[in-house]
Amino acid sequence: MDIQGDSLDEILIEAYNRLQASGLPNVGTRGPNKEIIGVGLRIAHPRARLSRSANRGLPFSALGEFLWYLTKSDDVAFITAYISAYEDEIDETGAINGAYGPRIYSRHGLDQIEGVIKLLERKPNTRRAVIQIYAARDLETDNEVPCTTSLQFFIRDGRLHLMASLRSNDAYLGLPHDVFCFTMLQEMMARRLNVDVGEYLQMVGSFHLYDKHENRAANYVKEGHHSLAQMQEMPAGDPFLIVPEVLRVEEMIRTGHEAAGEAIGTLPDYWADLMRLVQAHFTADPSKLDAITAQLGNRSYGTYIDDLRDRRIAKLAREAEEKT
Numbered sequence: 001m002d003i004q005g006d007s008l009d010e011i012l013i014e015a016y017n018r019l020q021a022s023g024l025p026n027v028g029t030r031g032p033n034k035e036i037i038g039v040g041l042r043i044a045h046p047r048a049r050l051s052r053s054a055n056r057g058l059p060f061s062a063l064g065e066f067l068w069y070l071t072k073s074d075d076v077a078f079i080t081a082y083i084s085a086y087e088d089e090i091d092e093t094g095a096i097n098g099a100y101g102p103r104i105y106s107r108h109g110l111d112q113i114e115g116v117i118k119l120l121e122r123k124p125n126t127r128r129a130v131i132q133i134y135a136a137r138d139l140e141t142d143n144e145v146p147c148t149t150s151l152q153f154f155i156r157d158g159r160l161h162l163m164a165s166l167r168s169n170d171a172y173l174g175l176p177h178d179v180f181c182f183t184m185l186q187e188m189m190a191r192r193l194n195v196d197v198g199e200y201l202q203m204v205g206s207f208h209l210y211d212k213h214e215n216r217a218a219n220y221v222k223e224g225h226h227s228l229a230q231m232q233e234m235p236a237g238d239p240f241l242i243v244p245e246v247l248r249v250e251e252m253i254r255t256g257h258e259a260a261g262e263a264i265g266t267l268p269d270y271w272a273d274l275m276r277l278v279q280a281h282f283t284a285d286p287s288k289l290d291a292i293t294a295q296l297g298n299r300s301y302g303t304y305i306d307d308l309r310d311r312r313i314a315k316l317a318r319e320a321e322e323k324t
Contacts, residue, residue, distance in 0.1 A: 002040045007048030008179050009226045011041055012056060015171050016217040019209040030170075032211045039169075039207040046162075046183035046200040047230035051176060054307045055220040060281040062180035063274060067250055069181060070243050072106060074099035081254055082281065089144040097143040103133050113185075113240075116153055117192055120160075129153040134167065147174060151182065153189065159198030160190040169204040172213035178202065188239045232298055235270050246271050253279050269297045280305045286312040 001018065005011045023034025051057045064082025071078060074095050079086045089096050105111050112131040120129050134149035147168045154161045164182050169175055183200050190197045209217060249267060252260040253275065264275045273296055280292050289309040293302045
């Protein structure tokens with residue numbers, strides 16, 4: 001089954017419709033679901049990686065997961081600060097076996113990002129530019145293992161295409177994160193290689209929608225199609241050079257450093273705006289979120305912060321009501 005669209009939103013709407021109509025009942029380790037085996041997804045404009053819906057727009061957690069990849073580590077404290085569900089994946093050693101960062105950067109004995117970039121620089125038409133994430137030894141563990149098996153990059157006609165292969169894909173929670181993280185990496189590598197961003201493809205073995213998410217997926221579909229909106233292009237040059245500074249600023253925000261706001265302002269505008277999203281995520285007081293929105297260079301991100309503010313106000317109101 002193939003699903004094609006210009007944006008994440010177009011893919012999600014079609015995917016949820018197909019799963020509801022054609023998915024077969026299955027019971028996985030995380031509960032009953034509807035499943036289709038063998039699905040191909042294709043997004044023509046990978047920078048349209050964020051849903052415009054309040055229901056499916058997940059910039060805070062998706063950005064946190066992407067930054068976690070860039071740390072090259074399996075730091076539990078980092079990722080659980082964005083996605084508490086990762087606490088359920090901590091193994092007996094206190095680590096997360098399925099963490100992508102070490103697998104991409106070091107666990108296989110080399111930095112696969114650098115390896116793929118150098119290969120594409122030598123042989124732009126190669127079919128060997130593959131990052132391996134799933135490992136043979138994953139067959140022998142009952143701990144959490146990566147859903148993604150590999151990432152393959154192609155330069156064709158001056159554009160960098162990315163095909164992600166997944167053994168398993170949760171269409172409700174996992175898919176929006178996968179598209180965000182992998183297309184961000186795709187764009188970073190395209191910038192490094194000085195080529196344009198091509199298409200994003202995702203090939204999935206088990207594509208499924210859990211029963212517990214069916215109503216929320218249906219409500220999202222009822223919103224209808226959203227007009228195409230893409231994130232702005234990354235600045236020219238090698239974006240990997242700014243990563244250490246971005247991660248330094250992220251840590252300042254996450255740990256509550258008093259100079260975090262000032263540090264954000266030292267970053268290039270593109271990355272500063274992403275750090276302001278991180279800042280919003282860690283700002284508990286909803287009355288302070290408007291000030292963060294006012295500092296955005298890219299006003300389109302303001303919608304997500306406004307929604308976050310409204311949800312936090314509603315939560316505080318519920319908590320106050322429960323106390324009375």
